[in-house]
Amino acid sequence: MIRSDPAEIAAGHLAAGRVAEARTIYENLLRAEPTHVRALCGLGTIALGGGETARALELIGHAVAIAPTDGKTVGNLGVAYLAQNKLAEAEDCFRRALDLEPGQPALHANFATALLARGDRATALKAQSRAVELAPDSAVQRYNLGNLLAATGQTAKAAEAYGATLDIDPGHVGALNNLSVLHKQAGNLDEAEALLDEALLHDPMNPELLANHADILLQRGQGERALETMRRAAGLAPGQATLRLALGSMLLELGRLSEAGQELAAAMRGAPENADIALALSRLLRRQNQLDGAQAAADRAVKLSGKPSAAEVLAIELLLMRGRYVDAWEKLDALEALSPMPITEPDLSDSADLSDTEIRLVAIDAATSVFATRFVPALAARGAELTVICPPVLARLFASIPGVARAVPTPDLQLAALGADGVPTLILDALPRRLRGTPNNPATTLPSFAIQPAADATVQDPLIRRVGLWWEGPGPGPGLLEALAGLPMVKIVALQTGPLRDHALGRLTELGITDRGEAIADFRDLAAAIREVDVLIAPDGLVAHLGGSLEVETWVLVGRDGSWYWPGETQTSPWYPASRAFRQCPDGAWTVALEALRTALTTAPDAPVDGPLTGDPA
The missing domain is CATH 3.40.50 (Rossmann fold)
Structure with missing residues (x-):
C-alpha cells in the first residue's frame, strides 16, 4: 500500500487555494518534526500570502538554515525578501538558488523579477527568456515574459508573449486581462473589451478584471456604469488598497471630490507607504485648490517613490502655482542634471560678460x-x-x-x-x-513681439466689441462657437486654422461668425489677427500665451486642475496682467465658464467682475 506524503497533500491544498487545510497539515508536521523544511516553507508561503512578510521571512529563513543547499528553499527565501522590497538580499538568494538548481524555470523567473525591480532590465529579460527556454510549453513562463516586456515598454513583443500564453492556455485570465490593457492603452477599446469579456467568463468575480472593465467604460463616456463596476470591484476586495485607489481616482475624474477624498483616505490607511496613493491625494487637493496640502502630499509621493516620477513633476508645478518660483527652478535644475542636454550652455550669472557673445x-x-x-x-x-x-x-x-x-x-x-x-x-x-525668473525679475515689458495689427483694424464700429476665438486645445471645443454666437454688440471673429477650422466652416456661416483663419499662414499672421481684436478667447495653451504676450486682453479657459500661469482662484495672472481666467468645473463641464464668458461679453468693458469665474468645488 502506497502512503501519501502529507507535505504533498498540503501543497496540493495550497495550490488549490484551500489555505486552512494546508495550514493544519503543515502545523501538524511541525509539531511532529520541528525541523520539517517543507512545512516551514509552506507556512512561510501562507504567511506571505496573508501579508505577514516578517513571519514569512522568519519561517523560510529557518528552513534555509536547516537545508542551505536546497535550491528551492533558498529561492523561497528570495521571494520573501522580494516581498519586503529587500532587493539586494533577494537577488543574492536567487543567484545562490540558481547555482544549486540551474534547471528550475521558476527560479529564473523570480530572479528576473528581482533584477527588474533593481533596474537591470537587460539581465532580467535574459533571465526570463531562459525560464521560457527551460519550459517552452509553460503558459506561466510565457505570461511572465509578457509581463516583463510590458514593464520595459516593449508592448508589441509583450502582446506576442501574451498571445503565445493563450495558445497554450486559451483561458489564461492574466494573459487575457493584460492583453486587454495593452489594447486599451493603444485606444483599441473594442478589442480590449472583447478580451476582458472573455476573461470575465472564466473568472466573473475577479476584482482586477472588473476594475479594468470599469476603466474601459469610463473611457467610453459611461461614467455611472463605470463607477458601479468599480465599486463592485472594490467591494470584492475591501482590504486591497490599490482598488480603493482606483475607485478614488475614478471619483476624482468624475468630479465627485468629497467621495474621492473618502476613498483615497481609506486607501492611505491601508497602504500608508504607497506613493501612488499620495500622488492621487495631491491631485485631489490641487483640484480643490488646497495647494499647501497638495504640495505636502506631492512631496511625500516623491519621497516614497524614491526616483524621478510624475510626483516630482506635480510637486514642481505646485511650487509654481504657489509662487515659489526659485524653489521650482532649483528642483528643475536637479531633474535636468539627470539627463543633461547635449549643448554648450553659456554662463548667465550676473557677473558674466555677455557683450558680443x-x-x-x-x-x-x-x-x-x-x-x-x-x-x-x-x-x-x-x-x-x-x-x-x-x-x-x-x-x-x-x-x-x-x-x-x-x-x-x-x-x-x-x-x-x-x-x-x-x-x-x-x-x-x-x-x-x-534666469531665475519671476513675474517681476528680471524686469520685462510686454508686448514680447513687435507686431502691428492688420490694416483693417481701424475700420470698425467703436461700439462693437470684436472678439477673437481660438478653440483648439483643452476646452469646450466648437461648443465655444455655439455658446458665444449672437450676443448683442459683439462681433465674433474665428481665428482658428487647420482641420478644426475646415470642420467648422459650415457652422461659422450659419452662426454669422467671421472667418479669418484662411488668411493665417503662420503664427506671425495669427499675432497680427489677434492685434485686431478687443478680446481673445482661447484655452490655456500656445494661443493664450500669444495673446497675453501681445498685451491683448485675453480670456483663458483654464482646466479644472489649474495652471501656474493662471494660479489659484484668482481671475488674473501674475504673468499676463491683461488676462482673465474662466475655469472648468470639477466634474469636467464647461457650462459655468461659458455662461461667465457670455455675461462678461455683455457687460461694459470697464465693469468690475466679482470673484473667480469657475464652478463650485464638490
Missing part, C-alpha cells in the same frame, strides 16, 4: 517658448547677439522679438548637431529657469 536660443515646446520670450530682451540688454532656432511656423513671429538678430526656421531640429560646434546654446523654454 553669440547665443542660440532653441525653441522646443511652442507654448512654453512663447511664454519665455518675455525674458529674451534681458539677455539682449547685456550685449548678447541672439539667434532663435525654431520650427518654421514660428520663425517670422520670433524674428519680431526685440533684441533678436535673426530667427532660423529649422524643420528637423537635432540638438546633438547644435552641440557639436561649441556655440553657446540655450533651450528657450528653459530661459525663465536659467
Whole structure:
C-alpha cells in the first residue's frame, strides 16, 4: 500500500487555494518534526500570502538554515525578501538558488523579477527568456515574459508573449486581462473589451478584471456604469488598497471630490507607504485648490517613490502655482542634471560678460517658448547677439522679438548637431529657469513681439466689441462657437486654422461668425489677427500665451486642475496682467465658464467682475 506524503497533500491544498487545510497539515508536521523544511516553507508561503512578510521571512529563513543547499528553499527565501522590497538580499538568494538548481524555470523567473525591480532590465529579460527556454510549453513562463516586456515598454513583443500564453492556455485570465490593457492603452477599446469579456467568463468575480472593465467604460463616456463596476470591484476586495485607489481616482475624474477624498483616505490607511496613493491625494487637493496640502502630499509621493516620477513633476508645478518660483527652478535644475542636454550652455550669472557673445536660443515646446520670450530682451540688454532656432511656423513671429538678430526656421531640429560646434546654446523654454525668473525679475515689458495689427483694424464700429476665438486645445471645443454666437454688440471673429477650422466652416456661416483663419499662414499672421481684436478667447495653451504676450486682453479657459500661469482662484495672472481666467468645473463641464464668458461679453468693458469665474468645488 502506497502512503501519501502529507507535505504533498498540503501543497496540493495550497495550490488549490484551500489555505486552512494546508495550514493544519503543515502545523501538524511541525509539531511532529520541528525541523520539517517543507512545512516551514509552506507556512512561510501562507504567511506571505496573508501579508505577514516578517513571519514569512522568519519561517523560510529557518528552513534555509536547516537545508542551505536546497535550491528551492533558498529561492523561497528570495521571494520573501522580494516581498519586503529587500532587493539586494533577494537577488543574492536567487543567484545562490540558481547555482544549486540551474534547471528550475521558476527560479529564473523570480530572479528576473528581482533584477527588474533593481533596474537591470537587460539581465532580467535574459533571465526570463531562459525560464521560457527551460519550459517552452509553460503558459506561466510565457505570461511572465509578457509581463516583463510590458514593464520595459516593449508592448508589441509583450502582446506576442501574451498571445503565445493563450495558445497554450486559451483561458489564461492574466494573459487575457493584460492583453486587454495593452489594447486599451493603444485606444483599441473594442478589442480590449472583447478580451476582458472573455476573461470575465472564466473568472466573473475577479476584482482586477472588473476594475479594468470599469476603466474601459469610463473611457467610453459611461461614467455611472463605470463607477458601479468599480465599486463592485472594490467591494470584492475591501482590504486591497490599490482598488480603493482606483475607485478614488475614478471619483476624482468624475468630479465627485468629497467621495474621492473618502476613498483615497481609506486607501492611505491601508497602504500608508504607497506613493501612488499620495500622488492621487495631491491631485485631489490641487483640484480643490488646497495647494499647501497638495504640495505636502506631492512631496511625500516623491519621497516614497524614491526616483524621478510624475510626483516630482506635480510637486514642481505646485511650487509654481504657489509662487515659489526659485524653489521650482532649483528642483528643475536637479531633474535636468539627470539627463543633461547635449549643448554648450553659456554662463548667465550676473557677473558674466555677455557683450558680443553669440547665443542660440532653441525653441522646443511652442507654448512654453512663447511664454519665455518675455525674458529674451534681458539677455539682449547685456550685449548678447541672439539667434532663435525654431520650427518654421514660428520663425517670422520670433524674428519680431526685440533684441533678436535673426530667427532660423529649422524643420528637423537635432540638438546633438547644435552641440557639436561649441556655440553657446540655450533651450528657450528653459530661459525663465536659467534666469531665475519671476513675474517681476528680471524686469520685462510686454508686448514680447513687435507686431502691428492688420490694416483693417481701424475700420470698425467703436461700439462693437470684436472678439477673437481660438478653440483648439483643452476646452469646450466648437461648443465655444455655439455658446458665444449672437450676443448683442459683439462681433465674433474665428481665428482658428487647420482641420478644426475646415470642420467648422459650415457652422461659422450659419452662426454669422467671421472667418479669418484662411488668411493665417503662420503664427506671425495669427499675432497680427489677434492685434485686431478687443478680446481673445482661447484655452490655456500656445494661443493664450500669444495673446497675453501681445498685451491683448485675453480670456483663458483654464482646466479644472489649474495652471501656474493662471494660479489659484484668482481671475488674473501674475504673468499676463491683461488676462482673465474662466475655469472648468470639477466634474469636467464647461457650462459655468461659458455662461461667465457670455455675461462678461455683455457687460461694459470697464465693469468690475466679482470673484473667480469657475464652478463650485464638490
